[in-house]
Amino acid sequence: VWGISEQYPGFLIRLQRGANPPSTCKTQIYKVPEPGFDPRGVDVDSKGVVWTALAASSHLASFDVRKCKDLNGPAKLDGSQCREGWTLYQTTGPKLKGTDIPADFHYTNWVDQQGALGMGKNMPMANGSNSDAILVLNPATKEWTTLRVPYPLGFYARGMDGRIDGPENDWKNHG
Numbered sequence: 001v002w003g004i005s006e007q008y009p010g011f012l013i014r015l016q017r018g019a020n021p022p023s024t025c026k027t028q029i030y031k032v033p034e035p036g037f038d039p040r041g042v043d044v045d046s047k048g049v050v051w052t053a054l055a056a057s058s059h060l061a062s063f064d065v066r067k068c069k070d071l072n073g074p075a076k077l078d079g080s081q082c083r084e085g086w087t088l089y090q091t092t093g094p095k096l097k098g099t100d101i102p103a104d105f106h107y108t109n110w111v112d113q114q115g116a117l118g119m120g121k122n123m124p125m126a127n128g129s130n131s132d133a134i135l136v137l138n139p140a141t142k143e144w145t146t147l148r149v150p151y152p153l154g155f156y157a158r159g160m161d162g163r164i165d166g167p168e169n170d171w172k173n174h175g
Contacts, residue, residue: 041108
Protein backbone atom coordinates (compact mmCIF):
# COMPACT_ATOMS: atom_id res chain seq x y z
CA VAL A 1 0.00 0.00 0.00
CA TRP A 2 1.36 3.43 -0.96
CA GLY A 3 0.37 6.77 0.52
CA ILE A 4 1.71 10.28 0.95
CA SER A 5 2.43 12.76 3.70
CA GLU A 6 2.43 16.48 2.98
CA GLN A 7 4.66 17.25 5.97
CA TYR A 8 7.44 19.38 4.43
CA PRO A 9 9.10 18.43 2.12
CA GLY A 10 6.72 15.52 1.69
CA PHE A 11 7.07 11.76 1.86
CA LEU A 12 5.93 8.64 0.11
CA ILE A 13 4.80 6.04 2.62
CA ARG A 14 4.97 2.32 1.89
CA LEU A 15 3.08 -0.10 4.09
CA GLN A 16 3.89 -3.80 3.83
CA ARG A 17 1.43 -6.10 5.58
CA GLY A 18 3.65 -9.02 6.54
CA ALA A 19 2.49 -12.54 7.40
CA ASN A 20 0.51 -11.65 10.54
CA PRO A 21 -0.93 -8.13 10.33
CA PRO A 22 -0.98 -5.83 12.16
CA SER A 23 1.89 -7.13 14.30
CA THR A 24 4.10 -7.83 11.26
CA CYS A 25 3.32 -4.67 9.30
CA LYS A 26 6.33 -2.60 8.26
CA THR A 27 6.26 1.03 7.14
CA GLN A 28 8.94 2.78 5.14
CA ILE A 29 9.08 6.46 4.26
CA TYR A 30 10.86 8.06 1.32
CA LYS A 31 11.49 11.79 1.44
CA VAL A 32 10.82 13.74 -1.76
CA PRO A 33 14.18 15.07 -2.97
CA GLU A 34 14.78 18.75 -3.73
CA PRO A 35 13.75 20.72 -5.69
CA GLY A 36 10.44 18.87 -5.46
CA PHE A 37 8.03 19.02 -2.54
CA ASP A 38 4.41 18.68 -1.47
CA PRO A 39 3.14 15.38 -2.92
CA ARG A 40 -0.61 15.27 -3.52
CA GLY A 41 -1.88 12.46 -5.68
CA VAL A 42 -0.38 9.00 -5.79
CA ASP A 43 -0.87 6.20 -8.30
CA VAL A 44 1.09 3.13 -9.35
CA ASP A 45 1.72 1.91 -12.89
CA SER A 46 1.46 -1.74 -13.90
CA LYS A 47 5.23 -2.16 -13.41
CA GLY A 48 5.10 -1.05 -9.76
CA VAL A 49 6.51 2.44 -10.29
CA VAL A 50 4.84 4.98 -7.98
CA TRP A 51 3.88 8.39 -9.42
CA THR A 52 3.03 11.48 -7.40
CA ALA A 53 2.12 15.03 -8.35
CA LEU A 54 4.22 17.57 -6.46
CA ALA A 55 1.89 20.51 -5.99
CA ALA A 56 4.18 23.23 -4.72
CA SER A 57 7.08 22.60 -7.12
CA SER A 58 5.04 21.69 -10.23
CA HIS A 59 6.80 18.38 -10.80
CA LEU A 60 5.50 14.93 -11.56
CA ALA A 61 7.71 12.47 -9.72
CA SER A 62 8.25 8.77 -10.11
CA PHE A 63 9.64 6.47 -7.46
CA ASP A 64 10.88 2.95 -8.23
CA VAL A 65 11.73 1.04 -5.05
CA ARG A 66 13.51 -1.60 -7.18
CA LYS A 67 16.30 0.97 -7.79
CA CYS A 68 17.05 1.24 -4.08
CA LYS A 69 20.55 0.08 -3.18
CA ASP A 70 20.19 -0.02 0.60
CA LEU A 71 16.89 0.15 2.46
CA ASN A 72 18.40 -0.72 5.82
CA GLY A 73 21.09 1.95 6.15
CA PRO A 74 21.34 4.69 8.79
CA ALA A 75 19.15 7.15 6.84
CA LYS A 76 16.05 4.96 7.08
CA LEU A 77 14.54 6.87 10.04
CA ASP A 78 14.31 10.23 8.27
CA GLY A 79 13.28 8.92 4.86
CA SER A 80 16.35 10.12 3.02
CA GLN A 81 17.39 6.68 1.81
CA CYS A 82 16.96 5.68 -1.83
CA ARG A 83 17.37 8.98 -3.61
CA GLU A 84 18.28 6.84 -6.61
CA GLY A 85 14.68 5.63 -6.77
CA TRP A 86 13.33 9.12 -7.54
CA THR A 87 12.98 10.88 -10.89
CA LEU A 88 11.46 14.38 -11.05
CA TYR A 89 9.90 15.71 -14.23
CA GLN A 90 9.30 19.47 -14.40
CA THR A 91 5.87 20.03 -15.91
CA THR A 92 5.21 22.44 -18.72
CA GLY A 93 2.71 25.26 -18.54
CA PRO A 94 2.40 28.90 -17.57
CA LYS A 95 5.10 30.49 -15.41
CA LEU A 96 4.74 33.07 -12.67
CA LYS A 97 5.51 36.48 -14.11
CA GLY A 98 9.21 37.30 -14.11
CA THR A 99 10.29 33.82 -12.97
CA ASP A 100 10.90 30.33 -14.28
CA ILE A 101 8.56 28.93 -11.61
CA PRO A 102 5.54 27.08 -13.03
CA ALA A 103 2.17 28.48 -11.99
CA ASP A 104 0.32 25.17 -12.04
CA PHE A 105 -0.61 23.56 -8.73
CA HIS A 106 -0.91 19.84 -9.42
CA TYR A 107 -3.63 18.72 -7.09
CA THR A 108 -3.55 15.07 -8.08
CA ASN A 109 -2.34 12.65 -10.74
CA TRP A 110 -3.33 9.44 -12.44
CA VAL A 111 -1.57 6.66 -14.35
CA ASP A 112 -3.43 5.26 -17.35
CA GLN A 113 -2.38 1.65 -16.81
CA GLN A 114 -4.59 0.24 -19.57
CA GLY A 115 -4.20 2.93 -22.21
CA ALA A 116 -7.83 4.05 -21.98
CA LEU A 117 -6.95 7.53 -23.25
CA GLY A 118 -5.37 6.09 -26.37
CA MET A 119 -1.86 7.44 -25.70
CA GLY A 120 -0.35 4.15 -24.56
CA LYS A 121 -0.23 2.09 -21.40
CA ASN A 122 1.26 3.40 -18.13
CA MET A 123 1.12 7.06 -19.14
CA PRO A 124 1.21 9.27 -16.00
CA MET A 125 -0.84 12.47 -15.98
CA ALA A 126 -1.08 15.57 -13.83
CA ASN A 127 -3.86 18.10 -13.78
CA GLY A 128 -3.02 21.72 -14.44
CA SER A 129 -5.12 23.25 -11.69
CA ASN A 130 -4.15 26.81 -12.61
CA SER A 131 -4.61 26.21 -16.32
CA ASP A 132 -7.07 24.49 -18.60
CA ALA A 133 -4.86 21.45 -19.13
CA ILE A 134 -4.21 17.83 -18.41
CA LEU A 135 -0.50 17.09 -18.77
CA VAL A 136 0.50 13.64 -20.04
CA LEU A 137 4.10 12.47 -19.68
CA ASN A 138 5.70 9.85 -21.90
CA PRO A 139 8.31 8.41 -19.50
CA ALA A 140 10.26 6.80 -22.35
CA THR A 141 10.87 10.09 -24.18
CA LYS A 142 10.38 12.48 -21.21
CA GLU A 143 8.11 14.54 -23.42
CA TRP A 144 4.87 16.17 -22.34
CA THR A 145 1.59 16.29 -24.22
CA THR A 146 -0.76 19.05 -23.13
CA LEU A 147 -4.46 18.33 -23.49
CA ARG A 148 -6.52 21.53 -23.37
CA VAL A 149 -10.18 21.58 -22.51
CA PRO A 150 -11.89 24.42 -24.41
CA TYR A 151 -14.42 25.33 -21.77
CA PRO A 152 -15.25 29.03 -21.61
CA LEU A 153 -15.60 29.27 -17.83
CA GLY A 154 -12.38 27.47 -17.00
CA PHE A 155 -11.53 23.84 -16.47
CA TYR A 156 -10.14 22.70 -13.14
CA ALA A 157 -9.58 18.96 -12.99
CA ARG A 158 -9.35 17.65 -9.44
CA GLY A 159 -9.27 13.99 -10.35
CA MET A 160 -8.90 11.71 -13.33
CA ASP A 161 -9.74 8.14 -14.12
CA GLY A 162 -10.50 5.99 -17.12
CA ARG A 163 -11.72 2.56 -17.95
CA ILE A 164 -12.08 0.07 -20.77
CA ASP A 165 -15.58 -1.43 -20.78
CA GLY A 166 -15.31 -4.15 -23.39
CA PRO A 167 -12.93 -6.70 -24.86
CA GLU A 168 -12.57 -4.70 -28.08
CA ASN A 169 -9.94 -2.05 -27.50
CA ASP A 170 -11.71 0.66 -29.49
CA TRP A 171 -13.14 4.06 -28.58
CA LYS A 172 -16.64 2.66 -28.14
CA ASN A 173 -15.42 0.73 -25.11
CA HIS A 174 -13.38 3.46 -23.41
CA GLY A 175 -14.67 5.79 -20.74
